[in-house]
Amino acid sequence: MQTPEQDIEAVLKESGPDYEGFRFETPGGGHQSDVYMVTLRHNGEAYEVVVKFKPPGDVPFAVEPCLHDFVATRTDVPVPRILVYEDDPDADVPPYFVTERVHGENLAEEFAELSTEDRRRVLAQSGRILGDMHSEIGFEAFGRLTLHDDRIIVSDWMGNWREYFESLTRSHLSHLDGTPFEDMTDRARDCIEPALEMVPEDGVPRLVHDDFRPANLLFEQTADAPITAVLDWQDVLAALPEYNLAQTEFLFIDSSFQDPELCESLRTVFHEGYQEVRPMELDEGYEQRRPLYQLSTLLWRMAGFEAVFADESGLAAARAEAQYRQQFERLVEEIRAD
Numbered sequence: 001m002q003t004p005e006q007d008i009e010a011v012l013k014e015s016g017p018d019y020e021g022f023r024f025e026t027p028g029g030g031h032q033s034d035v036y037m038v039t040l041r042h043n044g045e046a047y048e049v050v051v052k053f054k055p056p057g058d059v060p061f062a063v064e065p066c067l068h069d070f071v072a073t074r075t076d077v078p079v080p081r082i083l084v085y086e087d088d089p090d091a092d093v094p095p096y097f098v099t100e101r102v103h104g105e106n107l108a109e110e111f112a113e114l115s116t117e118d119r120r121r122v123l124a125q126s127g128r129i130l131g132d133m134h135s136e137i138g139f140e141a142f143g144r145l146t147l148h149d150d151r152i153i154v155s156d157w158m159g160n161w162r163e164y165f166e167s168l169t170r171s172h173l174s175h176l177d178g179t180p181f182e183d184m185t186d187r188a189r190d191c192i193e194p195a196l197e198m199v200p201e202d203g204v205p206r207l208v209h210d211d212f213r214p215a216n217l218l219f220e221q222t223a224d225a226p227i228t229a230v231l232d233w234q235d236v237l238a239a240l241p242e243y244n245l246a247q248t249e250f251l252f253i254d255s256s257f258q259d260p261e262l263c264e265s266l267r268t269v270f271h272e273g274y275q276e277v278r279p280m281e282l283d284e285g286y287e288q289r290r291p292l293y294q295l296s297t298l299l300w301r302m303a304g305f306e307a308v309f310a311d312e313s314g315l316a317a318a319r320a321e322a323q324y325r326q327q328f329e330r331l332v333e334e335i336r337a338d
Contacts, residue, residue: 002092008036010091011051015084015098018042024051027106034094037101048101049083054094060234062087063147065097067233070152071207075132078102078229104218104228111214111256118221120269123252125227127273130212130244135278137207139238154205154238161240162199169296175303180321184328188299191332195292198285198338205238212244213251242286245274246293254294255327291334298327
């Protein structure tokens with residue numbers, strides 16, 4: 001088994017320019033260990049790129065570099081430019097792709113300390129980004145996106161949004177086994193099943209980045225548009241836009257802040273940013289469905305809890321577990337109130 005340094009060196013020899021040396025580091029913010037930020041030295045100049053390897057297991061990988069190009073040519077969403085993609089490398093390394101290095105800090109490391117005004121700027125731009133994606137890219141059915149004959153297609157497609165959302169949520173529930181939240185499975189199921197009738201069956205499937213959260217955004221505080229890049233396009237769906245809106249409200253607002261006035265202020269800015277690009281009436285039905293969509297998102301986060309906190313201290317993991325349980329109780333209460 002090679003070290004990361006040996007893997008990166010093999011990639012640079014196979015696909016990179018001439019160079020005199022390199023150094024690398026891993027990004028913060030909860031990214032997987034298969035991503036490396038690499039600085040090359042050549043003729044006294046430094047050149048920066050990002051190398052991402054296919055992680056172990058049956059993980060969709062080829063669709064991600066294709067989605068970078070797909071999104072970049074159809075929208076104004078900031079995505080890093082793909083420089084190299086090798087699905088079957090000559091070197092003894094996993095499949096990989098190389099992107100340009102976009103400057104900015106990982107938003108997850110900055111968000112809690114931002115001023116209210118900077119948070120508002122982030123939420124307004126997040127709304128515009130999602131509005132852009134939802135306006136410009138649609139699909140024929142609901143499901144997860146994959147690659148077939150170099151074309152992006154919907155793999156596990158369904159024509160009914162309620163049925164697809166139910167299958168997605170059941171998958172999250174099944175992955176609670178063996179996690180600290182295994183004891184909550186039955187309560188979650190009992191809460192979700194009767195509430196599914198609120199979810200519409202019909203709608204136009206749109207491009208949904210299913211992991212749109214601060215850890216997958218780069219942030220430059222002094223820039224007019226502070227989000228400089230949207231990263232990690234391997235979890236992407238054709239889904240109903242309101243699901244993506246509710247997810248984002250949860251991951252940026254409702255799971256981060258407890259002050260009701262602050263939450264509503266940020267939510268308003270987010271919706272206004274979205275509607276600048278894609279006018280959409282958010283009716284009372286959306287308000288009722290939002291906690292259901294958010295509970296599904298929380299279950300997904302719970303299912304991946306141990307992988308995310310594997311390298312954290314016991315105290316950090318215990319604190320996060322308590323927060324997840326508190327969020328669970330709040331969302332269950334909101335769903336039952338409706």
